[in-house]
Structures are given as structure tokens and as C-alpha cells.
Amino acid sequence: MVKLVWKSKSELQATRQRGILENEDALHSFPGDVRLRGQTGVPAERRGSYPFIDFRLLNNTTHSGEIGTKKKVKRLLSFQRYFHASRLLRGIIPQAPLHLLDEDYLGQARHMLSKVGMWDFDIFLFDRLTNGNSLVTLLCHLFNTHGLIHHFKLDMVTLHRFLVMVQEDYHSQNPYHNAVHAADVTQAMHCYLKEPKLASFLTPLDIMLGLLAAAAHDVDHPGVNQPFLIKTNHHLANLYQNMSVLENHHWRSTIGMLRESRLLAHLPKEMTQDIEQQLGSLILATDINRQNEFLTRLKAHLQNKDLRLEDVHDRHFLLQIALKCADICNPCRIWEMSKQWSERVCEEFYRQGDLEQKFELEISPLCNQQKDSIPSIQIGFMTYIVEPLFQEWARFTGNSALSENMLSHLAHNKAQWKSLLPKQHRSSGGGCAGGSPDHTDHGTENEEQTVTEGIAP
Numbered sequence: 177m178v179k180l181v182w183k184s185k186s187e188l189q190a191t192r193q194r195g196i197l198e199n200e201d202a203l204h205s206f207p208g209d210v211r212l213r214g215q216t217g218v219p220a221e222r223r224g225s226y227p228f229i230d231f232r233l234l235n236n237t238t239h240s241g242e243i244g245t246k247k248k249v250k251r252l253l254s255f256q257r258y259f260h261a262s263r264l265l266r267g268i269i270p271q272a273p274l275h276l277l278d279e280d281y282l283g284q285a286r287h288m289l290s291k292v293g294m295w296d297f298d299i300f301l302f303d304r305l306t307n308g309n310s311l312v313t314l315l316c317h318l319f320n321t322h323g324l325i326h327h328f329k330l331d332m333v334t335l336h337r338f339l340v341m342v343q344e345d346y347h348s349q350n351p352y353h354n355a356v357h358a359a360d361v362t363q364a365m366h367c368y369l370k371e372p373k374l375a376s377f378l379t380p381l382d383i384m385l386g387l388l389a390a391a392a393h394d395v396d397h398p399g400v401n402q403p404f405l406i407k408t409n410h411h412l413a414n415l416y417q418n419m420s421v422l423e424n425h426h427w428r429s430t431i432g433m434l435r436e437s438r439l440l441a442h443l444p445k446e447m448t449q450d451i452e453q454q455l456g457s458l459i460l461a462t463d464i465n466r467q468n469e470f471l472t473r474l475k476a477h478l479q480n481k482d483l484r485l486e487d488v489h490d491r492h493f494l495l496q497i498a499l500k501c502a503d504i505c506n507p508c509r510i511w512e513m514s515k516q517w518s519e520r521v522c523e524e525f526y527r528q529g530d531l532e533q534k535f536e537l538e539i540s541p542l543c544n545q546q547k548d549s550i551p552s553i554q555i556g557f558m559t560y561i562v563e564p565l566f567q568e569w570a571r572f573t574g575n576s577a578l579s580e581n582m583l584s585h586l587a588h589n590k591a592q593w594k595s596l597l598p599k600q601h602r603s604s605g606g607g608c609a610g611g612s613p614d615h616t617d618h619g620t621e622n623e624e625q626t627v628t629e630g631i632a633p
Contacts, residue, residue, distance in 0.1 A: 220432035224595045281305050289317050292363060293370055295581055296510055299360040311346075311358040312339040315391055318366055322387075327380045329442065334338035338437035345396045345429065346618045351523040353397035358390070360517075364502035366388035372574050374494060379380065385451065386495050389458035390502055392430040392587065400528045402465075403540055420463045455490065461496035467561060472498060474568050483572075485624040494572070501569050507589050508582035514589050522550045551593040558590050591620050 285305040291297060292314070303310035316336060319325050325332060346355035365386050369378060378386075398405075402421045405413045416424045431452050434440060440448045441603050461470060474497055477483045506517035520544075529543030542548045566586060570579035 189524070192504050216426075218431055218449070218456065220428055220435055242334075262415055281307075285313065289314075291350070292317065293367055295367060295578060297363055299356060299363060299598055300513065300515065300516065303356050303359065308348075308355075309343065310354045311343045311362070311391060311392045312336065312358050312452070315339050315387065316360055318362070318387055319384075322380070322383050324380055324384050328384065328440075330439065336438050338433060339391070340478060341393050341433045341437060342395055342430070345433070346394070347397065347399060350397060351527070352517070352521040353394050353399055353524065357517075358392070358394060361393065361499075361502045361505075362387060362390040364505045365498060367578060368498040371573050371576055371578065374485065377491060379491075381451075382491055382495060385454050385458060386498065388430075388607040389455055389495075389499055392433075392455075393459050393462050393499065393503065395421075395426050395433075395632045396429050397426070400526055400531070401540065404528055404532070407537060420465070421461055423460045424465045427459045430455060457492065458496055464561070469499060469502075471564055471568065474572070478568065478571050482527070497565075497572075498570065501565060504557075504562055504565070505582070507558050508566060508586045511589055511592055512584060514585070515592075518550055518554050518565055518593075522553055524550075524552070549598060551596045551598075555590060555597070558586060558593075562586060 280390060282305075285302065288297070288302050288305065297375070299310060306313045315334075316339065319330070319335065324330065325335065342358075343355045346353070348354055369375060369383055369386055390406065402413070402418075405421055406418050410421075412425050413421050434448075434452070440451060443451075460466075473493070477490075477493075483494070485491050485494065506514050506521075508514070511516070524547070525540075525543045526545040529539045529545060530537045542553050563586065566579070566582060570576075570583060573579045
């Protein structure tokens with residue numbers, strides 16, 4: 177077992193108190209897997225408690241004294257950034273002028289928000305127009321248009337503070353798992369919440385849970401997957417007993433931010449506890465290792481025609497499925513956006529592979545840039561993960577216009593990636609592990625397991 181030295185993100189944010197617990201005993205009695213809730217409620221992680229993986233320090237061969245100096249400098253810069261942000265949130269005008277968006281950009285961003293329910297919404301353009309604040313801007317707009325601010329009597333300043341916390345706890349250096357991905361998933365979730373088969377049954381609580389879970393489902397993601405954390409003996413892998421490690425962390429971090437911001441502090445305690453639990457259930461459902469579990473349940477419900485959306489449990493299950501679809505919907509976007517997302521996620525895979533190679537660890541599936549091409553990775557992902565889920569979602573929606581549009585994009589994008597395969601792969605079928613992706617049983621179990629392990633968050 178190789179154990180790497182981690183640079184603690186909490187060390188960089190020592191002045192920030194995170195994760196206010198209503199009952200401190202809950203933290204000490206916590207069993208490890210937070211899906212098992214005790215009588216004391218859900219323990220929350222401190223914001224920024226994730227041991228941040230600083231690739232520059234891991235790759236640094238300089239003397240320890242120099243590293244110590246860099247730590248001090250970065251800690252100082254982190255504190256200054258936080259101090260500046262906190263002054264803004266308190267309404268204190270800084271001496272240095274702020275670089276605000278040009279009115280033309282704001283006008284274009286507002287125009288885009290008027291079409292936020294369209295499937296061809298360009299989240300990359302929107303992020304540029306909002307100066308990197310796509311997640312905060314999008315959520316504020318959606319909370320307003322859905323009437324959630326009025327219904328739950330939310331304070332707008334507090335809501336904005338909470339959303340800024342969420343956005344800042346995404347790692348911008350991640351090519352894929354960053355705040356733009358969270359905004360993209362949130363916009364997709366908004367589209368799914370509008371599906372006619374679902375929309376008329378949803379309560380304001382359902383909508384708020386769906387949007388919050390989408391926005392925070394990957395918060396504080398380190399840019400490496402669960403197997404990497406396990407084989408490097410990361411403390412979160414030990415804490416969550418190697419089960420849904422990142423998803424548990426995303427959930428617990430979200431609860432910490434909700435409590436710190438006091439966004440829901442005015443609501444009854446029983447209601448806030450229920451919200452925290454349901455958020456956990458939704459975020460934990462995004463664990464790709466549970467894909468077959470949810471797909472089998474969805475198929476059974478559709479086969480038996482026993483989904484009753486008047487029932488809160490059935491609605492929650494459909495919210496879980498909707499979030500899972502939103503999380504992996506990139507192959508169902510138009511080619512220009514889908515291709516960009518594919519390149520980003522593979523870049524993140526390759527970075528992990530390079531790190532594993534440097535520290536003489538076994539390179540994880542799909543992380544070897546010399547062997548795993550982007551087209552082959554994407555074709556396998558579409559075949560074994562995306563197609564089965566979206567075909568069943570289309571069955572649920574009654575082949576709605578949106579579902580047909582997504583499946584059309586999916587087929588087109590898959591054909592595009594096939595045309596980009598190296599010739600030797602094309603001649604053998606172009607599957608993820610060298611076999612045909614269109615085999616009637618979706619290839620061998622080993623191929624499907626390779627894809628699942630490789631894209632595990």
C-alpha cells in the first residue's frame with residue numbers, strides 16, 4: 177500500500193470554521209457510512225476539509241525548506257482571498273476597484289437565461305459571459321423562476337452566500353469536475369424537471385432538492401477517482417470504508433455549507449433534517465458503481481407500470497434517476513459541446529494516470545494516454561453506461577421531444593467518435609476493450625466493468 181503525502185486544504189483555510197454540528201456527539205458516534213443515519217442526525221464535514229491534492233508539490237523535488245516556504249505563501253494568499261471575499265459578503269467596499277462585467281456581457285447572459293430550458297444551452301459561453309460565475313448566476317435565476325425563494329422564505333443575500341460557497345469549493349484546476357460541470361448538470365436537471373410526465377407532480381421541495389443536489393453533487397472533487405483514494409490510503413477512503421467515498425464527501429460537505437450559511441435555519445428542525453437526508457440520497461445515487469442497481473429498479477417499475485408519482489417515495493426515485501441522467505448527459509448534447517466535455521474528462525483521466533505512473537502505482541482503467549484513446553473511451557461509455565439509462569428514461573417520459581432529441585444526439589455523437597477511431601480499432605469493431613460496442617449483449621462483462629471502473633467518480 178502506497179501512501180502519498182497530501183497538502184491539506186483545511187490547513188490553507190485555518191481561519192475558516194466549517195461544518196457547524198447541531199450535536200457534536202454525532203461526529204464521534206458516526207459509523208463511517210453516512211447512509212446509516214442515527215438519531216442525532218447527519219454529521220457534516222468542515223468546508224475545505226478535503227486533503228487537497230497539490231500536483232505541483234507531489235511532483236516537487238526541491239528541498240523541504242523550499243516547500244515549507246511555498247506552503248506559507250499559498251496559505252497567506254488563500255487567507256487574503258478569503259478575507260477579500262468575506263468583506264464583499266458583509267457589504268464592505270474594497271479599496272481596489274472590482275472588475276465588473278461589461279453591460280453588453282450582462283445583457284447577453286440575461287438573454288441566455290431566458291432560454292435556460294433549451295437543450296442546446298451553451299454552458300461554456302454562459303460561464304464566460306458571467307465571468308466564471310455560471311453556477312451562482314444560474315441557481316439564483318432558477319430559484320427565482322421556480323418560486324422557491326418566495327415559497328421557502330429564503331433570504332436572497334444568504335442564498336447568494338451559500339451558492340458562492342458551493343461554487344468556490346469546486347476545484348477550478350480540474351478539467352472536468354469543476355463548477356462549470358456542476359452548472360451544466362443543474363441546467364440539465366432543470367430541463368428534466370420540466371418533463372410533462374414529471375412536472376405536474378413535483379412539489380416545491382422536490383424542485384429545490386433536485387436543483388441543490390445537481391449543483392453540489394461533485395463539490396470539492398479532487399480530480400481523481402475512488403480507486404485512487406483507496407490505493408493511496410486516503411483518510412476519506414478509511415472514513416467511509418471504501419463505499420461511495422467521494423459521494424459521501426460531497427454530501428457531507430454540502431450539509432456543512434448549508435449549516436454554516438444558515439440558509440435553512442428559519443425552517444423547522446424536522447424539515448431541515450429531512451432535506452439533509454434527501455440530499456444525501458440524491459447525491460449518493462450518482463455513484464456509478466450503483467448504476468445497475470438503479471437501472472434494474474427503473475426497468476422493473478416501467479415493466480410493472482407501478483410508478484405512482486403521487487407517492488413521495490416514487491417521486492424521490494425519479495429525482496434520483498433524473499440526477500443520474502443529468503450527471504452523464506454530455507454524450508446527449510450537441511456534438512460541439514459533447515466533444516469538449518469528452519476531451520475534458522479524458523484529460524482528467526490522463527492526469528490521474530500520469531500521477532499513478534510517477535509514483536509507480538498501477539495505472540487505473542482508461543487513464544493510460546498511450547493505450548486509451550478518447551474515441552474508444554467515449555464509445556465504451558456511451559454503449560455500457562449512457563445508452564441503457566437514457567433508453568429507459570425515454571420509456572418513462574413516453575418518448576418526449578426532449579428524450580428523442582437526446583437519443584438523436586447520442587447516436588450522432590457515437591457515430592462521430594467511431595469515425596475518429598484509429599484504423600486498427602475500427603477494423604476490430606471499436607469497442608472500449610477492443611470489441612464491438614454494438615454487440616447484442618453489450619460486450620463482455622469485463623469490458624463493461626472496465627468502463628465502470630474507469631469512469632467511477
